[in-house]
Amino acid sequence: MSAFSEKLDAAGVASILARVAERRPRVHCLTNTVAQNVTANMLLAFGAMPSMAGHPDEVAAVAAGAGAILINLGTISPEGERAIPKLLAVAQEHRIPLVLDPVFVELSPLRLRLVGDVLASFDVLVRGNATEMAVLEPLFVPKRDIVRVTTGAVDRIETEGRSLSVAHGHAWMTKVTGLGCASSALVAACRAVEPDPMIAAAAALTAYGIAGEIAAERATGPGSFAMHLIDALAGLDEAALAARMS
Numbered sequence: 001m002s003a004f005s006e007k008l009d010a011a012g013v014a015s016i017l018a019r020v021a022e023r024r025p026r027v028h029c030l031t032n033t034v035a036q037n038v039t040a041n042m043l044l045a046f047g048a049m050p051s052m053a054g055h056p057d058e059v060a061a062v063a064a065g066a067g068a069i070l071i072n073l074g075t076i077s078p079e080g081e082r083a084i085p086k087l088l089a090v091a092q093e094h095r096i097p098l099v100l101d102p103v104f105v106e107l108s109p110l111r112l113r114l115v116g117d118v119l120a121s122f123d124v125l126v127r128g129n130a131t132e133m134a135v136l137e138p139l140f141v142p143k144r145d146i147v148r149v150t151t152g153a154v155d156r157i158e159t160e161g162r163s164l165s166v167a168h169g170h171a172w173m174t175k176v177t178g179l180g181c182a183s184s185a186l187v188a189a190c191r192a193v194e195p196d197p198m199i200a201a202a203a204a205l206t207a208y209g210i211a212g213e214i215a216a217e218r219a220t221g222p223g224s225f226a227m228h229l230i231d232a233l234a235g236l237d238e239a240a241l242a243a244r245m246s
């Protein structure tokens, strides 16, 4: 069956951003040591609230009140490995949506096993780059209803029978570490306020990509781009979205 291709307009993106700004959802992030800071700052610029606790004996308590949970395997440690089943249990118990970022799953059997554990869980969306998502293709075959988000020059958002694409962003987004990890956190923030995970992912990546385009016009290289990206995301409004989505 061919996927029905959908489109989200500026008003649709703006309404999800407005919900984030109004409800300020907390996104609990079990994420890597490289991307923690940029992820937390990007969530704040977006109007969401980051929490990054990772101790396996407290992570369930901290995550229990979150609007969404992000699991990122980038620098997975033995402690992080112990925290993952706690997060899956709390997500299940409190019906908290999950976003999985399978960083470098192509590099180790441990990561592939952990991805399998997370995919067996309730309401999970996967966001990775093209290499990561290609490696996971066999795991998705029996679970076609999982929402799969593959980022790159054009982001593809897919699930059984539906697809969306987002063609915004700038190549400098690949020259600052952790900006993919931060995109997964923004998807989680939108998922916290939007029940349709496909629309949530499209809104987050459209806003992020347009902020990237605005930042690139103000920056002189990857370093200043990172700073301007945070500012542009914080200043995004419906007029700026509409001007670049037409």
Ligand SMILES: Nc1ncnc2c1ncn2[C@@H]1O[C@H](COP(=O)(O)OP(=O)(O)OP(=O)(O)O)[C@@H](O)[C@H]1O
Pocket (backbone or CB within 6 Å): 103, 128, 129, 130, 151, 152, 153, 154, 155, 168, 169, 170, 171, 173, 174, 176, 177, 178, 179, 180, 181, 182, 183, 205, 208, 209
């Ligand atoms: N060539 C490009 N042009 C425009 N935008 C891009 C390009 N490549 C990536 N992006 C954007 O950059 C963001 C991060 O995507 P990317 O696929 O680079 O993540 P990643 O590989 O997981 O990154 P990292 O591992 O460094 O965190 C996405 O919002 C995506 O749309």
Ligand SMILES: Cc1ncsc1CCO
Pocket (backbone or CB within 6 Å): 032, 034, 035, 074, 075, 103, 177, 178, 180, 181
């Ligand atoms: C460089 C790097 N190594 C592990 S996680 C990470 C951040 C980008 O995914």
Ligand SMILES: [Mg+2]
Pocket (backbone or CB within 6 Å): 103, 104, 128, 129, 180, 181
């Ligand atoms: Mg990545």
